[in-house]
Amino acid sequence: MLALQRSNIEDFPGNPMDRTDASLIALRRILRATELYGRELAQAAGLTAVQFRVLQVVAETRYCTPTDISNRMGVSLATVTSLVDKLVKQGMVHRERAKIDRRQMNIVMTEKGEAALNTAPDALQQRYVRRFEAMKDWEQAQLVSSLERIAAMLDAEDLDASPVLDMGDFRKSQ
Amino acid sequence: MLALQRSNIEDFPGNPMDRTDASLIALRRILRATELYGRELAQAAGLTAVQFRVLQVVAETRYCTPTDISNRMGVSLATVTSLVDKLVKQGMVHRERAKIDRRQMNIVMTEKGEAALNTAPDALQQRYVRRFEAMKDWEQAQLVSSLERIAAMLDAEDLDASPVLDMGDFRKSQ
DNA sequence: TCCATTTACTTCGAGTGACTAAGTAACATT
DNA sequence: AATGTTACTTAGTCACTCGAAGTAAATGGA
Structure with missing residues (x-):
C-alpha cells in the first residue's frame, strides 16, 4: 500500500x-x-x-x-x-x-x-504500447519528458534500467 | 506484482x-x-x-x-x-x-x-508536492496533461476521485 | 594444507494479508 | 410475525514475507 x-x-x-x-x-x-x-x-x-x-x-x-x-x-x-x-x-x-x-x-x-x-494476457501492456506508439513524435517526446520528470520528483532509486514496469508486492514492514 | x-x-x-x-x-x-x-x-x-x-x-x-x-x-x-x-x-x-x-x-x-x-514520515508526498508546486504554471499544466493521458492509456477504471495516490496490496488471485 | 570466513542458498517458525463460506444481529418488507 | 436483506464477524485456508539458524561450497590466509 x-x-x-x-x-x-x-x-x-x-x-x-x-x-x-x-x-x-x-x-x-x-x-x-x-x-x-x-x-x-x-x-x-x-x-x-x-x-x-x-x-x-x-x-x-x-x-x-x-x-x-x-x-x-x-x-x-x-x-x-x-x-x-x-x-x-x-x-x-x-x-x-x-x-x-x-x-x-x-x-x-x-x-x-x-x-x-x-x-x-498482456492486455495492459499491449494497450499501453500500442497507444504510445500511435502518438505523434512530439507527443511521445513530451510524455517521456513528463514521466521522467515525475520519476525524478519522486526520487526513485536507481534501478536496473530494463524496460519493465514492475510493481512488486511490497510488504516488508513486518 | x-x-x-x-x-x-x-x-x-x-x-x-x-x-x-x-x-x-x-x-x-x-x-x-x-x-x-x-x-x-x-x-x-x-x-x-x-x-x-x-x-x-x-x-x-x-x-x-x-x-x-x-x-x-x-x-x-x-x-x-x-x-x-x-x-x-x-x-x-x-x-x-x-x-x-x-x-x-x-x-x-x-x-x-x-x-x-x-x-x-511523508517524505515522498512532501517532496512530490513541494516540487510540483515549485514548478512554473505551464509546467504543471503540462505534467497534469501528460499524467492524465497516461492514465487514460492504461485505461484505469473509474475511481473515487480523491487526491490520494494509493497502491493497495493487490493479491487477489489466490 | 588446513582452518576460518564468506557466500549462496534452504529450512523453520511465525506474522500479515487475502479470500470464501457460514454465522449473527439488526433493519425492512410483506 | 415471517421472510428477506444488509452489515459485519468468525472460521478456515492459502500466499507472501521475514529473520534466524542451518548446510554446503568457495576463498583466503597461516
Missing part, C-alpha cells in the same frame, strides 16, 4: 481542483490500473502476481540465481526460495546447480514456464 | 533507446518509488502499509464503516475486519456501534491513531 496525499495547503473556496490534486489523482489512476492488471494477469495465468514476476525475471536473466531474483524483486532470499519452490512444483522452472560455482543454483525456465509467460 | 513489458518490436541495432522503452522505464521508476515509500512509511509508523492505508481512509471518512473501507480499498469485508482488529489491538482506532443503524459499526480514530498518521 502506498498513499500519497496532498499537503495541507488550503484551497480557496470555489477553487475547483488545483493541479497538485489533479496530478496526484492521475498518478493514483496509473498505479491502480497497474495493480488491477497485475491481478487479472496472474489470475488468467494460473499464477499469483508475485510468482509471475519471478517467471519474468527468470526469463530475462541468463543464468538466473535466487540472489538475482532477490535483488531484482527486492525480497529476501528466503522468500525467493519459497516462490521458486512453488514454481518448481507447478513445473514452470527447475533448479540446476551451477557448474562454475556449485553453491549457486540456476533457475531455468521449462517449456511450460515459457508457455505460461507467452500466453499471459 | 505487475509487469509491463515492451512489445516485441525489434529495435534496430544501435538504436539507443526508443521512447516506448523510455516511457516504460520512467513509469517503472514511479511505481518503484511509491512502493519503496510505502515500505518506509509503514516501518517508521509501526504499522504495515495496509494498516496505514486503513488509518488514512478512516481519517478521511466521516462515520467510517467497514463497508466504506472495503469499497475504498478494494478488499473484502472479512479482510477489513481483520485489519481493523489489528488497529484496535494497537489502540489506533476503536469500534462504535452506529446509532442510526445498529448493524453498522463506525470505525473511529483514537488520539494515538491521529498521532500515528500525523507523525508518519
Whole structure:
C-alpha cells in the first residue's frame, strides 16, 4: 500500500481542483490500473502476481540465481526460495546447480514456464504500447519528458534500467 | 506484482533507446518509488502499509464503516475486519456501534491513531508536492496533461476521485 | 594444507494479508 | 410475525514475507 496525499495547503473556496490534486489523482489512476492488471494477469495465468514476476525475471536473466531474483524483486532470499519452490512444483522452472560455482543454483525456465509467460494476457501492456506508439513524435517526446520528470520528483532509486514496469508486492514492514 | 513489458518490436541495432522503452522505464521508476515509500512509511509508523492505508481512509471518512473501507480499498469485508482488529489491538482506532443503524459499526480514530498518521514520515508526498508546486504554471499544466493521458492509456477504471495516490496490496488471485 | 570466513542458498517458525463460506444481529418488507 | 436483506464477524485456508539458524561450497590466509 502506498498513499500519497496532498499537503495541507488550503484551497480557496470555489477553487475547483488545483493541479497538485489533479496530478496526484492521475498518478493514483496509473498505479491502480497497474495493480488491477497485475491481478487479472496472474489470475488468467494460473499464477499469483508475485510468482509471475519471478517467471519474468527468470526469463530475462541468463543464468538466473535466487540472489538475482532477490535483488531484482527486492525480497529476501528466503522468500525467493519459497516462490521458486512453488514454481518448481507447478513445473514452470527447475533448479540446476551451477557448474562454475556449485553453491549457486540456476533457475531455468521449462517449456511450460515459457508457455505460461507467452500466453499471459498482456492486455495492459499491449494497450499501453500500442497507444504510445500511435502518438505523434512530439507527443511521445513530451510524455517521456513528463514521466521522467515525475520519476525524478519522486526520487526513485536507481534501478536496473530494463524496460519493465514492475510493481512488486511490497510488504516488508513486518 | 505487475509487469509491463515492451512489445516485441525489434529495435534496430544501435538504436539507443526508443521512447516506448523510455516511457516504460520512467513509469517503472514511479511505481518503484511509491512502493519503496510505502515500505518506509509503514516501518517508521509501526504499522504495515495496509494498516496505514486503513488509518488514512478512516481519517478521511466521516462515520467510517467497514463497508466504506472495503469499497475504498478494494478488499473484502472479512479482510477489513481483520485489519481493523489489528488497529484496535494497537489502540489506533476503536469500534462504535452506529446509532442510526445498529448493524453498522463506525470505525473511529483514537488520539494515538491521529498521532500515528500525523507523525508518519511523508517524505515522498512532501517532496512530490513541494516540487510540483515549485514548478512554473505551464509546467504543471503540462505534467497534469501528460499524467492524465497516461492514465487514460492504461485505461484505469473509474475511481473515487480523491487526491490520494494509493497502491493497495493487490493479491487477489489466490 | 588446513582452518576460518564468506557466500549462496534452504529450512523453520511465525506474522500479515487475502479470500470464501457460514454465522449473527439488526433493519425492512410483506 | 415471517421472510428477506444488509452489515459485519468468525472460521478456515492459502500466499507472501521475514529473520534466524542451518548446510554446503568457495576463498583466503597461516
